[in-house]
Amino acid sequence: MKARAKSSNTPYPIWVYGEYITNPPMRPSDGAKRPEGHYIDKGGYPGANVYAINLDTFCRQTAAVDKNGNKVYIQDILLHETEEEIAYFIVEDEETAIDIVWGEIVETESLQTADIKVIGNTIDNPDFVKGMQYYRDNDIEIPYLPLLNTQMSEFPYLQLECTKCHNVMLSCVYMAQHKECGGFLKAGFATKVYREKEKAFA
Numbered sequence: 001m002k003a004r005a006k007s008s009n010t011p012y013p014i015w016v017y018g019e020y021i022t023n024p025p026m027r028p029s030d031g032a033k034r035p036e037g038h039y040i041d042k043g044g045y046p047g048a049n050v051y052a053i054n055l056d057t058f059c060r061q062t063a064a065v066d067k068n069g070n071k072v073y074i075q076d077i078l079l080h081e082t083e084e085e086i087a088y089f090i091v092e093d094e095e096t097a098i099d100i101v102w103g104e105i106v107e108t109e110s111l112q113t114a115d116i117k118v119i120g121n122t123i124d125n126p127d128f129v130k131g132m133q134y135y136r137d138n139d140i141e142i143p144y145l146p147l148l149n150t151q152m153s154e155f156p157y158l159q160l161e162c163t164k165c166h167n168v169m170l171s172c173v174y175m176a177q178h179k180e181c182g183g184f185l186k187a188g189f190a191t192k193v194y195r196e197k198e199k200a201f202a
Contacts (some may be wrong), residue, residue: 001039002061004073005040005053016051018042020058024050036120057123063109064108066116072108077120077128079118079146080111081195086144088132090122101142109165120148120174131176134184138163144186148174155193160185 003020006013018041021164024034024102025047034050038058042049072078072091076101080087089097091110097108135142140163147155151172160175161168164183170190177184180189 002012003070004039004059005038005055006057007051008054009052013057013145016040016042016053018049029060033162059121059123060094062091064091064106064111064116065113066118067114070118071179072116072118073121075122076118077125077148078111079117079119080115081117081146082115086121086142088128089116090129090143093117100129101136116173117146119146124149125174127176128174131174131184131187134176137187140186144193145174145187146193156190159190161188162186187200 001020002018004015004017005123007016021039021041023036024039026033028045028047038053038055039050040053042051048123053092059075060074062074065077066072074091074093076091078089078091078097080089088100089106090100091097091108092105095107095109100174118128122128128148132142134140145173147153149172150157157170157172157176160171162178162181162183162185163182165178167178167180174187175185
């Protein structure tokens with residue numbers, strides 16, 4: 001099956017995409033047999049791009065793609081954007097997604113490709129749900145976040161303001177809570193990021 005997971009045999013964990021296997025091929029460099037386990041084979045030269053993986057980060061690929069042509073995986077966080085509204089969904093399994101704010105369960109095929117964008121995942125952004133639900137429960141406007149990690153992207157840094165100590169900070173990665181005081185963070189961008197519809201009126 002097609003999947004992704006983080007490597008467990010590299011100096012730093014990296015996302016690996018490819019075919020999930022448990023009986024890996026021999027190493028082409030020395031012919032050594034790898035032990036049975038959990039691996040992802042990225043393809044290419046047989047046996048050359050096989051990575052042992054951390055099974056806790058394993059995510060199956062679904063049949064869906066987003067508006068940029070990116071494959072959608074289980075545990076992905078999707079921004080669903082229409083002219084009228086925005087919403088955030090977590091891909092629960094190969095067929096369903098859950099609205100993070102309101103808890104509605106929908107079939108992934110009901111989300112139009114042109115309206116969805118993968119903005120992160122629950123492994124790299126484990127507190128995103130907590131942050132969105134805090135906004136909902138405290139009548140704070142749900143922010144427009146077209147990306148949760150702006151590093152090496154065209155987006156400006158995120159501007160995060162603590163609701164408890166009112167400290168303002170810049171970060172390339174979304175965070176739900178201030179590490180120093182525990183207060184929840186209101187998220188936006190250091191400079192205005194317009195929705196596509198807003199651009200016409202900016």
